[in-house]
Amino acid sequence: MTDKQTAKLALREHAANDAPADMRAAFAADPDRARTHSARLDDMLLDWSKCRVNGQTLDLLTGLAQACRLETRRDAMFAGEAINTTENRAVLHTALRNRSDAPVPVDGHDVMADVRAVLAAMADFCHGVRDGTLTGATGAAFTDVVNIGIGGSDLGPAMAVRALAPYHDGPRCHFVSNVDAADIADTLAGLDPARTLFVVASKTFTTIETMTNAATARAWLVDKLGEAAVGAHFCAVSTALDKVTEFGIGAERTFGFWDWVGGRYSLWGAIGLPIMMAVGPADFGRFLDGGHTMDIHFRSAPMRENLPVMAGLIGYWHRAICGYPSRAIIPYDERLARLPAYLQQLDMESNGKGVRLDGSPVAGVSGPIVWGEPGTNGQHAFFQLLHQGTDVVPVEFLVAANGHEPDLAHHHQLLLANCLAQSEALMKGRTLAEATEKLIARGMDEEEANALAPHKVFSGNRPSTTLVYDRLDPFTLGRIIALYEHRVFVEAQLFGINAFDQWGVELGKELATALLPVVETGEGAGERDGSTAALVAHVRALRKDG
Numbered sequence: 001m002t003d004k005q006t007a008k009l010a011l012r013e014h015a016a017n018d019a020p021a022d023m024r025a026a027f028a029a030d031p032d033r034a035r036t037h038s039a040r041l042d043d044m045l046l047d048w049s050k051c052r053v054n055g056q057t058l059d060l061l062t063g064l065a066q067a068c069r070l071e072t073r074r075d076a077m078f079a080g081e082a083i084n085t086t087e088n089r090a091v092l093h094t095a096l097r098n099r100s101d102a103p104v105p106v107d108g109h110d111v112m113a114d115v116r117a118v119l120a121a122m123a124d125f126c127h128g129v130r131d132g133t134l135t136g137a138t139g140a141a142f143t144d145v146v147n148i149g150i151g152g153s154d155l156g157p158a159m160a161v162r163a164l165a166p167y168h169d170g171p172r173c174h175f176v177s178n179v180d181a182a183d184i185a186d187t188l189a190g191l192d193p194a195r196t197l198f199v200v201a202s203k204t205f206t207t208i209e210t211m212t213n214a215a216t217a218r219a220w221l222v223d224k225l226g227e228a229a230v231g232a233h234f235c236a237v238s239t240a241l242d243k244v245t246e247f248g249i250g251a252e253r254t255f256g257f258w259d260w261v262g263g264r265y266s267l268w269g270a271i272g273l274p275i276m277m278a279v280g281p282a283d284f285g286r287f288l289d290g291g292h293t294m295d296i297h298f299r300s301a302p303m304r305e306n307l308p309v310m311a312g313l314i315g316y317w318h319r320a321i322c323g324y325p326s327r328a329i330i331p332y333d334e335r336l337a338r339l340p341a342y343l344q345q346l347d348m349e350s351n352g353k354g355v356r357l358d359g360s361p362v363a364g365v366s367g368p369i370v371w372g373e374p375g376t377n378g379q380h381a382f383f384q385l386l387h388q389g390t391d392v393v394p395v396e397f398l399v400a401a402n403g404h405e406p407d408l409a410h411h412h413q414l415l416l417a418n419c420l421a422q423s424e425a426l427m428k429g430r431t432l433a434e435a436t437e438k439l440i441a442r443g444m445d446e447e448e449a450n451a452l453a454p455h456k457v458f459s460g461n462r463p464s465t466t467l468v469y470d471r472l473d474p475f476t477l478g479r480i481i482a483l484y485e486h487r488v489f490v491e492a493q494l495f496g497i498n499a500f501d502q503w504g505v506e507l508g509k510e511l512a513t514a515l516l517p518v519v520e521t522g523e524g525a526g527e528r529d530g531s532t533a534a535l536v537a538h539v540r541a542l543r544k545d546g
C-alpha cells in the first residue's frame with residue numbers, strides 16, 4: 001500500500017471508530033473546542049468546530065496532505081511548473097496578483113513585466129472612461145459598460161462587481177452571458193448606444209455564446225450609430241489577440257492574458273476590467289492586495305493555522321470520508337449573491353473529474369456538488385431540508401461583522417443573529433422529549449403534543465463551517481476568492497486529480513455544433529438517437545420562424 005492509501009484507510013477507520021460521534025458531546029467535553037478548531041488571518045476567522053472532527057482527525061488529515069505532497073505541489077504551482085499536465089501549462093493566476101518584487105518565471109521568462117503592463121493599460125483605459133476623456137463616437141461620456149462573456153469570463157467579474165457595490169464610482173456595469181436572446185435583448189433595451197461601451201471577454205475568442213452576443217451587440221450599435229462608431233464602443237479581453245484583430249477591435253483596446261491563467265481563475269487580470277471600471281484602479285489594487293495576502297498565508301502558515309488548507313481538509317473529510325455528496329455555500333451577505341454561482345464553476349469545473357492525474361479512474365469520489373443562496377433568503381426556501389431532510393449537507397456560512405450601512409445597523413445585527421443561529425440549530429437540533437415538552441408548555445394537551453412532536457424533531461449534529469471577517473471591502477473580497485481557489489487546489493491534491501483542465505465541457509459543445517443545422521432544417525434528425533430525433537421533430541413542429 002502507498003502512503004496515501006494507508007493515510008486514507010486510517011482516516012476511514014478513524015471515522016468509523018474514534019471520530020466524535022456527537023458534536024454536542026464534543027463541546028461538553030472540550031469547551032475550548034472553538035479555539036482549537038479554528039484558524040485566523042488577521043480579522044478573518046475560519047471556524048470548523050461545528051464539524052465532527054477532533055485533534056486526531058486533523059492529525060490524520062494533515063498526514064494525508066503530507067502523503068499527497070501538498071506543500072511540494074503548492075510550491076510547484078507558485079514556481080510556474082506545468083502542473084496542468086493535460087494541457088502542459090503552468091498555473092499562475094497568482095502572478096496576476098503578485099504585489100511583491102519577486103519574479104515569476106514561466107519557461108525561464110519573468111512574466112511580471114507583462115502582468116504589470118496589462119494592469120497599467122487597463123488603468124489608463126479605465127481612467128479615461130471613468131473621467132469622461134475617453135468617449136463614444138458622438139463625444140458623449142460612457143455611462144454603461146456591457147461585459148459580454150461566459151463562464152470564467154463572466155462569473156468572476158459579475159460576482160465581484162456586485163460584491164463591491166458600496167465602492168462603485170464608475171459607469172454602471174452589465175453582464176451578458178447566455179446565448180438566449182433574452183439576455184442581450186433585455187440588457188440592451190435600457191441602454192443608450194451613444195453612452196455604451198462593450199467589453200468582449202473571452203480567453204479563446206471562439207466561444208459561440210460570446211461571439212454570437214458580440215455580433216448582436218455590434219449590429220445593434222451599427223444600426224443606431226453607424227459602422228464607424230464600432231471602434232470607439234468596443235474593447236476586448238483575450239489571450240487570442242489575432243482573433244480579436246479579426247473581429248475588428250484595435251490593439252490599443254485589447255487587454256491580454258496568457259494560457260497559464262485558467263478561465264475560472266482569471267478575474268485578477270484583464271478579465272477583471274469591469275471590476276476596475278466600477279470601483280477604479282485603486283480599489284482594484286486593494287482587491288489584488290487581498291488575493292496576494294492570502295497567497296502569502298497559504299505558502300507560509302503551518303497547516304493547522306492555514307485557512308485554505310483547513311478549508312480543503314475539512315471539505316475533503318466531508319466529501320470523501322463522510323460521503324456527503326454536496327456542500328452549500330450560504331453567504332449572509334446579499335452582495336455575495338453570485339458567490340455560489342461563481343464557486344460552482346471554480347469548484348465543480350476544477351474538481352468534478354473522473355480520472356486521476358495519470359489517467360486512471362478515480363478510486364473513490366471527486367469534488368462535491370456545490371450550491372447555495374444568500375441568507376437569510378435560503379432559510380425561507382431550502383433550509384427545511386438542511387435541518388430535517390434525509391441527506392446531510394455540510395453548510396459553509398460566510399458573514400461580515402460589519403455592513404456598509406451604519407444607519408441600518410439593526411439590519412446587520414439581525415443578519416448576524418440569523419447566521420449564527422442557523423449553525424447553532426444545525427448542530428444542537430431538538431430531541432423528541434424537548435419538542436414534546438415545548439408543545440405542552442404552550443398549552444397543548446399531551447395526546448396532541450405526542451402526535452405533533454415527531455415533526456418538530458431536529459436530529460442536529462449537522463456540520464457547518466463559518467467564515468467571519470470585518471467587512472466586505474475590496475481587500476477582503478480578494479482574500480475570500482483566493483482562499484476558495486487554494487481550497488479547491490488542496491482538495492484536488494487529496495483526490496489526486498488535475499484541477500486545471502475542463503475536458504468535460506467539450507462533448508456538449510461538439511454536439512451543439514452538430515445539432516444546429518439539424519434544428520435549423522430538420523435534415524439529419526433521423527441519424528440522431530431516438531429521443532433527440534423526437535425532440536427535434538416536436539420543437540420544429542412548434543417553431544414559428546421556419
Ligand SMILES: O=P(O)(O)OC[C@H]1O[C@](O)(CO)[C@@H](O)[C@@H]1O
Binds near residue numbers: 153
Ligand atoms: O473565455 P472563454 O474562452 O470564452 O471560455 C469561457 C468558459 O468556457 C469554458 O471553457 C467552459 O465551457 C470555461 O472554462 C471558460 O471559463
